[in-house]
Amino acid sequence: MKNIxxxxxxxIKAYFAxxxxxxxxxxxxVLVGFFFYSLIWWFNAQSVQMARNPYxxxxxxxxxxxxxxxFHNISIILLxxxxxxxMRLFSEEKKINTDELLYTSPLSISQIILGKYLASLFxxxxxxxxxxxxxxxIFAYGNPEFVPLLNGYLGxxxxxAAFIAAGIFFSSLTENQIVSAIxxxxxxLLFWILNWASYSAGGIWKxxxxxxxxxxxxxxxxxxxxxxxxxxxxxxxxxxxxFLTHSVIQSRRWR
Amino acid sequence: MIEVEHxxxxxxxxxxxxxxxxxVERGNIWGLLGPNAAGKTTTMRILTGYLPAxxxxxxxxxxxxxxxxxxxxxxIGYLPENVPLYPDMTVHSFLSFVAEIKQIPSAKRKExxxxxxxxxxxxxxxxxxxxNISRGFKQRVGIAQCLIHDPQVLVLDEPTIGLDPAQIIxxxxxxxxxxxxxxxxxxxxxxxxxxxTCDGVVIINEGLLMASGSLEELTASFSQNEGIFLxxxxxxxxxxxxxxxxxxxxxxxxxxxGFTLEWARGKDIRDDITKFIVEKDLxxxxxxxxxMNIEDxxxxxxxxxxxx
Numbered sequence: 149m150k151n152i153x154x155x156x157x158x159x160i161k162a163y164f165a166x167x168x169x170x171x172x173x174x175x176x177x178v179l180v181g182f183f184f185y186s187l188i189w190w191f192n193a194q195s196v197q198m199a200r201n202p203y204x205x206x207x208x209x210x211x212x213x214x215x216x217x218x219f220h221n222i223s224i225i226l227l228x229x230x231x232x233x234x235m236r237l238f239s240e241e242k243k244i245n246t247d248e249l250l251y252t253s254p255l256s257i258s259q260i261i262l263g264k265y266l267a268s269l270f271x272x273x274x275x276x277x278x279x280x281x282x283x284x285x286i287f288a289y290g291n292p293e294f295v296p297l298l299n300g301y302l303g304x305x306x307x308x309a310a311f312i313a314a315g316i317f318f319s320s321l322t323e324n325q326i327v328s329a330i331x332x333x334x335x336x337l338l339f340w341i342l343n344w345a346s347y348s349a350g351g352i353w354k355x356x357x358x359x360x361x362x363x364x365x366x367x368x369x370x371x372x373x374x375x376x377x378x379x380x381x382x383x384x385x386x387x388x389x390x391f392l393t394h395s396v397i398q399s400r401r402w403r
Numbered sequence: 404m405i406e407v408e409h410x411x412x413x414x415x416x417x418x419x420x421x422x423x424x425x426x427v428e429r430g431n432i433w434g435l436l437g438p439n440a441a442g443k444t445t446t447m448r449i450l451t452g453y454l455p456a457x458x459x460x461x462x463x464x465x466x467x468x469x470x471x472x473x474x475x476x477x478x479i480g481y482l483p484e485n486v487p488l489y490p491d492m493t494v495h496s497f498l499s500f501v502a503e504i505k506q507i508p509s510a511k512r513k514e515x516x517x518x519x520x521x522x523x524x525x526x527x528x529x530x531x532x533x534x535n536i537s538r539g540f541k542q543r544v545g546i547a548q549c550l551i552h553d554p555q556v557l558v559l560d561e562p563t564i565g566l567d568p569a570q571i572i573x574x575x576x577x578x579x580x581x582x583x584x585x586x587x588x589x590x591x592x593x594x595x596x597x598x599x600t601c602d603g604v605v606i607i608n609e610g611l612l613m614a615s616g617s618l619e620e621l622t623a624s625f626s627q628n629e630g631i632f633l634x635x636x637x638x639x640x641x642x643x644x645x646x647x648x649x650x651x652x653x654x655x656x657x658x659x660x661g662f663t664l665e666w667a668r669g670k671d672i673r674d675d676i677t678k679f680i681v682e683k684d685l686x687x688x689x690x691x692x693x694x695m696n697i698e699d700x701x702x703x704x705x706x707x708x709x710x711x
Contacts, residue, residue: 154503158489165491249487249548252451253504254476401454 151255155263159237160270168236169271172229176275183221184282187214210292211372219300219370222279226272226308227340231332233271234315235325237264238393242323257397261390265316272308276301296372303369306382307362311336313389320396336362404429404556404586405450410459412445412610419445420610423459427603430583434601435590436701442610443590444484447558450588451481463556477506480554484561486545490534494525494544497533498551505552515551522577523547539570546574550581557581559589563596575600594697606704613704621700623668628653630665630693631673636686649679663693 163169191214198204241247250260286292311332318331343361346354358364362385365378405427412419420442427433435443448454450461452472461468466475489497498519502512520529523543528536533544542565549557562578563571571593579600581587591597597604603617614621635642638661646662647655651672654665666672680687 150506151504154500157503158500161496162489162491244487244490245483245485246487246489248448248453248481248483248485249501250504252453252476252479252481253501254473254506255504256473 151259152263152266155250155255155260156266156270159264159267162236163233163267163271168233169274172233172271173275173278176225176229177278179225180218180222180279181282183218184214184279187218188286210286210290211296214286215292215297215300216370219304220366222304223307223366226304226311227336228333229275230268230272230308230311231315231318231329231336234268234312234319234332235329236319237268237316238320238397239323239325239328243325251401257394261316261393261397265312265390268312268316269309272305272312276304276308293372299372299374300370302374303366303378306369306379307366310362310382310385310389313386313393317389317393317396320393404431404464405433405588406460406462407446407450408460408462410446410449410461411457412442412449412454413457418610420449420607423607423610423612425605425612425615427586427588429586431602432578432582432587432589432600434597434604435588435607436594436597436604437590437607437613438705440609441607443607444560445610446607447481447483447560447588447590451479451558452476453481477552478555480549480552480557482545482549482557482559482562484564486541487548488533488541488544491532493530493532494536494540495520495529497544498547501548502551507552515553519547519551522550524573538565539567542566542570542574546577555586557585557587557589559587561590561592563591563593571596594701598697606701608705618697618700621704628665629668629671630654630663631676632658632661632663632689632691632693633676633680633687634661634689635680636688642685645683645685646676646679649676651675661689665693 191208191210194213195205195208198208238247241250251257283292283297314336315328315332318335319325319328321331322328339360339362341361341363342357343364346357346361349357359381365381368375368378407426408424410423411421423442423446435446437443445454449456450463450468452468452475455469463475464478466478468475489500492500495516498516499512502515502519507515520526523546525540525543525547528540533541536544542562546559546562549559559578563574566574575596578587578589589601598618601618603615604621605615606613614624616624633646638657640657643655643657643662646652646664649664649672651666651670652664653667654663656663656665664676677687677690
């Protein structure tokens with residue numbers, strides 16, 4: 149545990165001592181803020197229109213009309229941002245030879261991976277928590293439901309955690325950070341749109357592709373449906389990514 | 404302290420080291436010599452647990468490097484050829500991080516960092532970012548990080564590379580001062596470094612062990628004769644003939660400013676020679692043993708000299 153903590157602290161310092169974390173968090177928040185503003189503006193316009201008809205006005209739901217699309221937008225921004233957050237984790241160590249220091253210290257490979265993983269998760273949590281500021285306004289002036297909101301955030305966190313695991317894996321494959329980021333982005337996007345292929349597929353393939361698609365699982369969570377299948381999916385995705393990272397590092401050294 | 408038995412490492416089809424065996428006793432400094440790509444770095448990486456071997460055994464302080472890697476890593480300090488440094492950290496925070504991953508208990512960590520800074524002469528740059536310090540200081544930070552947990556064994560891959568002459572002397576002094584408490588194995592290209600700091604050498608070429616032993620042992624096994632250099636007031640052919648007449652002397656050669664006398668290894672006839680010079684009143688100016696220097700030794704071994 150102490151060893152994981154040492155690596156974790158080092159990575160946190162690396163994120164916040166360099167511009168990486170600040171740039172990623174700022175750009176993320178600006179984009180989220182923009183989407184939030186647009187959605188609220190649209191919601192307002194709709195409310196004014198619907199106010200004329202009491203039945204339709206009853207149907208207005210801020211969770212579905214603002215939060216659900218907002219979470220989808222955030223997930224796309226994460227898809228673009230997380231590869232940038234994870235690309236240096238192992239690539240850089242290799243490039244500047246510090247991997248030799250880590251692997252000749254009494255640390256296990258799992259401890260190194262977990263320390264790095266938790267540090268990236270921390271940055272993700274900071275990003276998501278900061279978007280919470282926007283909700284203060286909604287709670288002040290509206291009456292959204294709290295549980296679906298939490299579900300949505302849980303979805304974003306789980307999805308981000310899965311993305312980070314994929315990012316770490318690609319970072320362990322190459323010492324070139326750009327290559328690592330592009331591979332992470334490409335593969336995540338592919339998993340994202342896997343359900344498109346399911347439209348044309350039939351039989352078992354349809355359900356397999358649907359199950360593997362990142363989007364499909366996220367959609368449920370933003371609608372406020374908490375299904376263990378989705379949680380299991382993201383957790384296994386993350387664990388599998390970390391397991392592959394471990395195997396890559398182990399096998400590199402044995403080759 | 405360090406035992407290597409039949410160590411072999413293959414990278415795909417490439418044999419980096421082949422059937423390498425040697426031993427280093429506790430408290431000694433040994434040099435690992437060989438031309439580029441001889442397998443020095445590979446050997447060190449295996450000893451420090453960075454790379455696994457394809458075959459063979461390596462033990463450090465009784466622990467098997469492959470079976471008990473964590474035990475070995477705790478008692479070994481390693482300075483790789485390319486010093487592993489985080490450019491965005493300050494010297495102090497880097498050493499604190501290393502102290503932590505080397506598992507120094509938190510109560511002793513501060514003290515360990517301070518000691519490493521003091522020993523390596525880093526006081527003046529402790530608060531500076533590593534990216535901004537000179538090559539010499541970077542090398543010293545590398546030495547500080549491998550000393551920080553006071554390891555029993557130090558593995559130094561070309562510790563003086565890239566340093567200026569004054570720094571080289573300083574680092575050599577530092578290494579020599581660590582002798583006794585620490586067992587050290589260092590690789591180098593500078594042969595003079597070996598004679599100045601090492602007790603013994605392991606010479607490898609193309610992954611094969613060419614020779615290993617203490618410097619005296621190796622010199623002895625590679626030259627059949629012992630000899631001395633003499634500088635006399637009376638030079639010339641006549642003196643040369645006179646010297647040849649000393650019983651036991653096999654060879655006399657005239658040099659620019661004196662003579663070299665050689666005789667079969669094992670006998671010590673230096674006493675007889677001195678007496679002879681005094682008797683014949685040849686005027687002794689200088690007399691010193693003719694040692695085979697490390698350059699000769701190295702070249703003879705590498706060029707396919709006798710295997711030991």
